[in-house]
Amino acid sequence: NYAETKGFIVQEGTNALFFADGAFAGELTGGKYAFKDLGAAQVQEATGIRNIGRKIASFFTGKNYDKIINANTIVIVIVREAAFPLVYSIKDVPTAGIRSEVGIYFEASIRNIIQFYKTLLLDKKMVTFEGFGATILPAVQTIIEETLTGADPVTISANAQLRQSVLEKLQASIGELYSFIQVNRVVRLT
Numbered sequence: 001n002y003a004e005t006k007g008f009i010v011q012e013g014t015n016a017l018f019f020a021d022g023a024f025a026g027e028l029t030g031g032k033y034a035f036k037d038l039g040a041a042q043v044q045e046a047t048g049i050r051n052i053g054r055k056i057a058s059f060f061t062g063k064n065y066d067k068i069i070n071a072n073t074i075v076i077v078i079v080r081e082a083a084f085p086l087v088y089s090i091k092d093v094p095t096a097g098i099r100s101e102v103g104i105y106f107e108a109s110i111r112n113i114i115q116f117y118k119t120l121l122l123d124k125k126m127v128t129f130e131g132f133g134a135t136i137l138p139a140v141q142t143i144i145e146e147t148l149t150g151a152d153p154v155t156i157s158a159n160a161q162l163r164q165s166v167l168e169k170l171q172a173s174i175g176e177l178y179s180f181i182q183v184n185r186v187v188r189l190t
Contacts, residue, residue, distance in 0.1 A: 007034035013082040015113060018060075020071035024114055026064040030081070033059055077117055083107040083184055086133045090144045095153040102144050102156065105188040106170060108181050115180035136174055143169045157190045 010016045012030035019025060060068055068074060086106055093102045110116045120127045147166050148156065156162060163186045170183040 007032065009033070010078070013080060014078050015081050017077040017079060017113060017117060018064075018068060019075040019077065020067040021073055022075075023067065025067040025071070025074075026060040027113070028059060077121060079110060079113045079116065079121075081110070081113075083109040084129050085187075086129065086136075086140075088133070088137065088140055088144075090141050093145055094149050095151050095156070098153060100153040102148060103188070103190045104140065104144060104166070104186065106167070106186045107184045108174070109184055110180060111182045112180035119178065119180065136177065139173045139177060140170070143173060157188070159189075163189050 009032050010028050010030050014030055016028045017024065018027065084107065086108055088104050090102045090104065092099045095102075120132070143166060147162065147169060151159070151162060166189060167183065167186045170186070174181055174183050
C-alpha cells in the first residue's frame with residue numbers, strides 16, 4: 001500500500017543498484033532510507049508514484065538525481081556485497097596411487113558490481129551461488145586435477161602449500177574468466 005510507504009531498507013551485506021532508463025544512476029549500501037514528509041493523501045493522488053520516485057531520487061545528487069527523477073523506468077537490482085561460498089565435490093581426481101573424490105570449499109566476492117550486473121544479470125532476474133558455481137565448475141575441476149595429480153590423498157586436507165597453490169590458481173583462472181569476481185580464500189580442501 002503506497003499510502004503507508006515511509007521509506008525502504010537495503011539489507012545489510014547488499015547494495016541496491018539503480019538503473020534509470022537502462023543507464024546506471026546510483027548505488028545505495030545497506031541501511032534504512034526513510035522518506036520525510038510523505039503524506040497518505042499525496043501518495044493517493046495520480047502523481048503519488050512519481051512522488052515516491054522523487055523521494056528515492058533525493059538520496060542521490062547532481063546528474064544522478066536528474067537521471068532518476070526524469071526516468072520513465074527505474075530498475076533496482078540488489079547485489080550481495082559480502083563474500084559468498086562455493087562448494088564442490090570433484091570425483092575421480094588422479095591422486096597418488098588412487099583416483100579420489102576431492103571436496104573444495106572456497107569464498108569469493110564481487111569486486112565490481114556494475115560489471116557483474118552487465119555480464120551476469122542483464123537478461124536474468126537473479127544469479128544464485130549454485131548457478132554461478134556451475135558456470136565456473138570446469139575451471140575449478142581443471143585446477144583441482146592439475147594441482148592434486150600425484151598428491152597423497154591422506155595428507156591433502158592438512159597440506160597448507162596445496163591449499164595456497166589451489167587458491168592462487170583459482171584467483172588467476174576465475175579472475176581471467178570474470179574479472180569482477182575475487183576468490184578470497186580456500187576454506188577447506190579434503
